[in-house]
Amino acid sequence: MISAQLVVASLLGWLQREHSEAIGYLREENRILKAQLGNRRLRLTDDERRRLANVGARLGRRRLMQVATVVTPDTILRWHRRLIARKWTYSHRQPGRPGVLAEIRRLVVRMATENPTWGYTRIQGALKKVGHRVARSTVAAILKEQGIPPSGARSTSWQTFLRAHWRAIVAADFFTTEVWTSRGLVTMYTVFVIELH
Numbered sequence: 001m002i003s004a005q006l007v008v009a010s011l012l013g014w015l016q017r018e019h020s021e022a023i024g025y026l027r028e029e030n031r032i033l034k035a036q037l038g039n040r041r042l043r044l045t046d047d048e049r050r051r052l053a054n055v056g057a058r059l060g061r062r063r064l065m066q067v068a069t070v071v072t073p074d075t076i077l078r079w080h081r082r083l084i085a086r087k088w089t090y091s092h093r094q095p096g097r098p099g100v101l102a103e104i105r106r107l108v109v110r111m112a113t114e115n116p117t118w119g120y121t122r123i124q125g126a127l128k129k130v131g132h133r134v135a136r137s138t139v140a141a142i143l144k145e146q147g148i149p150p151s152g153a154r155s156t157s158w159q160t161f162l163r164a165h166w167r168a169i170v171a172a173d174f175f176t177t178e179v180w181t182s183r184g185l186v187t188m189y190t191v192f193v194i195e196l197h
């Protein structure tokens with residue numbers, strides 16, 4: 001019985017001595033590396049900080065004072081506290097659906113002003129054709145925010161129409177001229193088209 005305890009005690013002593021020697025070697029290696037760095041600051045990645053924080057927190061502050069050479073124990077423990085805080089911090093996302101893109105808002109307003117007779121459903125359909133799926137109620141809300149009334153209440157003056165469609169409007173006309181030829185009096189037709197813009 002005594003011999004078994006003696007064997008276990010000597011085995012534990014040997015393991016402890018081996019661990020102490022390994023730790024002593026690693027400390028000395030860290031001191032040499034730190035001396036080679038000189039005044040330059042060691043840049044650690046987030047992953048390296050996380051790994052040091054996890055191991056350092058298990059050691060505790062008193063043990064870290066003996067072991068840590070690259071950064072101070074307070075820094076390692078601060079990194080660990082941040083890891084814990086980040087784990088329990090939830091993003092503060094606004095409830096509800098995301099807002100409508102500014103591009104869609106501009107398109108809705110442009111379509112409504114350039115086409116005064118278009119209602120909410122027609123604008124919704126036009127948006128769908130260009131790849132934007134927007135609800136009819138969203139179109140109505142955007143126009144209401146901009147102070148644009150529904151299609152029946154919007155002004156449809158000739159000037160508004162011309163301004164909205166100026167690039168697409170052409171003027172066409174024709175006239176006739178009587179010309180004497182070898183066959184007699186012939187009516188010539190002249191047609192012309194003008195792009196107004």
